[in-house]
Amino acid sequence: MEPTSHVSVDVLVLRYDRALRQLRLGLHERTLEPFAGWPALPGVLLLRGERIRDAAARALAKVQLTARGSGQLITFDEPSRDPRGPTLSVATWAVTDDIGTARWSGWDERPPLAFDHDRIVTDCRPLLAGMLWRDPSFTRLLTGAEFPVTDALALHQALTGAAPDRGNLNRTLATIPGLHRTDRQASTGRGRPSTIWAWSPSPTP
Amino acid sequence: MEPTSHVSVDVLVLRYDRALRQLRLGLHERTLEPFAGWPALPGVLLLRGERIRDAAARALAKVQLTARGSGQLITFDEPSRDPRGPTLSVATWAVTDDIGTARWSGWDERPPLAFDHDRIVTDCRPLLAGMLWRDPSFTRLLTGAEFPVTDALALHQALTGAAPDRGNLNRTLATIPGLHRTDRQASTGRGRPSTIWAWSPSPTP
DNA sequence: ACAAAAGTGTTAAAATTACACCCATGG
């Protein structure tokens, strides 16, 4: 018995799938008990002296992913959340471009998760929704360097649940510093092609 | 050498001093090395299986205080923040009525603190400012069951740095659910007496 | 009467929302 609780870092891995036009959540199929065979947020135990961001990177490595950026959300401290013993969970977000070996799931079609990870996801969603369009680095990572408004709409819908008015979303984008509309367009199949927005060169100088 | 970092819970203890009309921060004079003799945020090491809220209560007990309410802020993970070895710090807030054995300091006249506690205080201030008037339970704890507008003004000023317009603050208060103005007044010395606002019976049912 | 503190009224500016209508493309 250790004198203190363990600390795990669990990551909400986000990846915007341009083909599916959907924000997807990266899950890791557990191989060990408890919850063997269950999908879970990728997580690791925080090592002595390790920074949370680095632990998150290790968690991503378990599914062969590297984060473009990450950040802290909330800490969950329910003592029985892990049957192996009391373990804090520092929830973090990370954005990636790759597929890795993760199991990718839509936000709403997500299967039941191991531990209290369902709760973590539900509690953290509004936090992420609040960061979209307001936190430039988070937003930039999700959208990538360039994106059509359609993708912006899908992102907004994925995180807030409701689809915003297209016109208003356009105006919102126009007010974001470092973001500007280009004269290029993206053909999406049927319908009028969407204007492409682009970030200025240096997002985090 | 333990396999994992320690976890401390450090508390920003808040107490509104009606006589001084000032929000004060409760500090604990350290007796042990490192930083013996320095003032610090009251903190304890999180025990195995202990909830953050309970650890915060233990920290307050070190200065003979009990919290009326508390909550989580951010987690600091800089590995060298504690010279004894890597220690996470989960910063929390707590509101109390008592004096206890704490050393109370105004927010701006506060002395240099031990560890990275100066940084914790500076980083957390805007978070607390954002909770004021928006988070009803936090607000209610700070103001108490009844309060004159003057106190509201002092609280706002302490957390945001700037004093708000009196008229606008009055209107802000009027929109807060569960809060209503009474027909009583508080004489504050010279000048026109201040209207007393009161919370409705059950704040957190 | 005057200064200090509190309160009211009014208005300007900004952000949020909603909705009607026009434009471009594929079938």
Added chain:
DNA sequence: CCATGGGTGTAATTTTAACACTTTTGT
């Protein structure tokens, strides 16, 4: 030429902010 998706324009509503002016008290 029409359904589909994208964009612009406009207006109502709400929030935020600022400031002038009035009221009440102690000295």
